[in-house]
Amino acid sequence: MNFSLSGIAASNGIAIAKAFRLENPELTVEKTVIIDIEAELARFESAVTQSKSELETIKEQTSKQISDEEAAIFSAHLLVLSDPELLGPITDKIKSEKVNAEFALQETSNMFIGLFESMDNDYMKERAADIRDVTKRVLAHLLGVSIQNPSMIADEVIIIAEDLTPSDTVQLNPQFVKGFITDIGGRTSHSAILARTLEIPAVVGAKTVMSSIENGSLVIVDGLDGNIIVNPDVETIAQYEEKKANYEQQKSEWARLKHEATITADGHHVELGANIGTPNDVVGVIDHGGEAIGLYRTEFLYMGRSQFPTEDEQTEAYASVLKQMNGKPTVVRTLDIGGDKELSYLQLPKELNPFLGLRAIRLCLEMKDMFRTQLRALLRASIHGNLKIMFPMIATLEEFRQAKALFLEEKAKLEEQGVEVSNSIEVGIMVEIPSTAVMADVFAKEVDFFSIGTNDLIQYTLAADRMNERVSYLYQPFNPAILRLVKNVIDASHKEGKWTGMCGEMAGDEIAIPILLGMGLDEFSMSASSILKARSQISKLSKAELESHIETILTLSTSEEVVSYVKKLTVTE
Numbered sequence: 001m002n003f004s005l006s007g008i009a010a011s012n013g014i015a016i017a018k019a020f021r022l023e024n025p026e027l028t029v030e031k032t033v034i035i036d037i038e039a040e041l042a043r044f045e046s047a048v049t050q051s052k053s054e055l056e057t058i059k060e061q062t063s064k065q066i067s068d069e070e071a072a073i074f075s076a077h078l079l080v081l082s083d084p085e086l087l088g089p090i091t092d093k094i095k096s097e098k099v100n101a102e103f104a105l106q107e108t109s110n111m112f113i114g115l116f117e118s119m120d121n122d123y124m125k126e127r128a129a130d131i132r133d134v135t136k137r138v139l140a141h142l143l144g145v146s147i148q149n150p151s152m153i154a155d156e157v158i159i160i161a162e163d164l165t166p167s168d169t170v171q172l173n174p175q176f177v178k179g180f181i182t183d184i185g186g187r188t189s190h191s192a193i194l195a196r197t198l199e200i201p202a203v204v205g206a207k208t209v210m211s212s213i214e215n216g217s218l219v220i221v222d223g224l225d226g227n228i229i230v231n232p233d234v235e236t237i238a239q240y241e242e243k244k245a246n247y248e249q250q251k252s253e254w255a256r257l258k259h260e261a262t263i264t265a266d267g268h269h270v271e272l273g274a275n276i277g278t279p280n281d282v283v284g285v286i287d288h289g290g291e292a293i294g295l296y297r298t299e300f301l302y303m304g305r306s307q308f309p310t311e312d313e314q315t316e317a318y319a320s321v322l323k324q325m326n327g328k329p330t331v332v333r334t335l336d337i338g339g340d341k342e343l344s345y346l347q348l349p350k351e352l353n354p355f356l357g358l359r360a361i362r363l364c365l366e367m368k369d370m371f372r373t374q375l376r377a378l379l380r381a382s383i384h385g386n387l388k389i390m391f392p393m394i395a396t397l398e399e400f401r402q403a404k405a406l407f408l409e410e411k412a413k414l415e416e417q418g419v420e421v422s423n424s425i426e427v428g429i430m431v432e433i434p435s436t437a438v439m440a441d442v443f444a445k446e447v448d449f450f451s452i453g454t455n456d457l458i459q460y461t462l463a464a465d466r467m468n469e470r471v472s473y474l475y476q477p478f479n480p481a482i483l484r485l486v487k488n489v490i491d492a493s494h495k496e497g498k499w500t501g502m503c504g505e506m507a508g509d510e511i512a513i514p515i516l517l518g519m520g521l522d523e524f525s526m527s528a529s530s531i532l533k534a535r536s537q538i539s540k541l542s543k544a545e546l547e548s549h550i551e552t553i554l555t556l557s558t559s560e561e562v563v564s565y566v567k568k569l570t571v572t573e
């Protein structure tokens with residue numbers, strides 16, 4: 001039976017392939033009494049062996065297709081599976097208590113997890129996270145259910161999932177994963193952002209895909225318009241093949257602008273940068289003609305592994321990005337963890353409102369050692385390029401001052417030790433909390449630059465969770481409140497001779513671009529795959545002409561009015 005669904009268009013492009021359901025299996029354990037102990041021990045051993053060989057393969061695949069860094073977590077899991085301190089007590093329990101392997105495994109693991117987590121020691125907490133993951137894998141084998149690993153996919157598929165966690169997404173290989181569709185999430189959820197970086201077409205927030213799409217069904221993902229067609233007929237396939245070919249054709253036209261600067265029709269230059277998550281993404285930035293990196297989300301360096309990256313590891317990653325950028329501006333954002341971004345080895349107390357909780361700079365100012373390590377790594381890498389450091393989620397001036405002071409302290413210490421560091425590192429902030437946007441004139445006196453993070457600024461201004469599709473109607477980039485805040489920030493920075501960029505997803509939106517140009521935004525940072533399209537659009541716009549409309553745009557009352565005003569403007573221009 002064919003049918004169609006729709007969701008939020010999250011990453012451009014069209015893909016046609018078989019559905020691959022990524023499920024989270026139920027692992028319910030019951031206690032049973034065992035008569036044949038030898039057989040139970042053999043069953044346990046076989047589940048461990050199967051888990052090990054599975055982990056070896058995933059590790060190999062991940063390091064081959066993605067990177068050794070991402071594969072490291074699986075080495076840690078393999079170590080746990082060879083640890084007699086864990087395996088011994090499980091087999092002892094099966095023998096002495098005559099219980100089934102599932103029960104012995106779960107009880108023993110829970111005991112270790114509880115013990116390690118209660119210790120005030122980061123290393124032990126990381127071990128607890130590893131044991132939890134490994135236990136899940138062995139349990140799945142014992143219960144005869146399978147755990148799916150995206151890195152093991154070796155056929156062309158479209159992933160269907162309720163949601164993809166950041167650690168699922170680090171395993172996606174675009175060679176096989178042609179697209180993905182999720183039930184939850186929005187355009188700015190991290191899986192959507194990653195899809196754009198990997199240039200995989202994606203539709204998110206489609207609500208019912210897990211309950212309606214079967215494994216192996218043929219699926220069309222239209223990431224341009226947010227459509228999903230399941231079991232399409234021949235004509236529909238042909239229609240989408242054509243749409244796909246047109247899109248590819250348009251992409252190749254944009255590609256001609258790769259080596260051009262971004263200049264408006266009336267000769268004004270703006271900087272078009274890219275947002276990246278890992279050093280591997282820089283290739284795509286250069287490939288798409290990026291003039292800068294406007295946002296390097298360093299939290300991905302901390303994810304998909306079992307312990308904090310060391311100072312040396314971080315230095316290497318930052319230096320790699322700076323070297324590849326070859327002197328072009330590179331804005332590195334310090335750790336923004338919390339909210340929807342979790343670290344398995346950093347068990348933070350559960351919060352009722354994690355997006356309003358201890359996250360990003362707040363956490364860094366509480367966990368100062370962790371923050372200092374990152375600042376030192378950035379400073380050590382700074383000699384390799386044009387580094388700018390940016391603090392996320394700044395709500396008050398005091399936070400900026402504290403963070404900047406730690407940066408200056410680490411800089412002075414390194415200099416004292418004779419370590420060479422750059423003296424021209426700009427230090428700026430993300431403007432993603434309304435208080436900061438309102439107080440931009442005050443901040444502008446102390447920061448070197450602003451980068452407006454509209455993904456969060458919109459959710460905090462309209463009090464509408466960026467991940468919740470039930471309130472997505474309120475998540476409005478063109479709400480006049482957002483536009484007024486953006487204008488306020490740009491004007492405040494210019495008054496102090498500073499610059500303002502935008503690294504939220506709004507910067508790459510074709511309706512937003514004319515408004516932002518008219519307001520005088522200096523730098524636009526977006527998914528690398530949007531750069532050439534934006535350059536093409538900007539080359540046809542006149543900044544002076546757009547400037548003359550800003551006052552009127554700022555008097556409009558609703559999001560719809562803004563959108564239709566801009567549409568009319570750009571049609572006549």
Ligand SMILES: C=C(OP(=O)(O)O)C(=O)O
Pocket residue numbers: 188295297336432452453454455456457503504505
């Ligand atoms: C760029 C932003 O940061 P993130 O999407 O990582 O929260 C933002 O909030 O706009």
Ligand SMILES: [Mg+2]
Pocket residue numbers: 432453455456
């Ligand atoms: Mg943000």
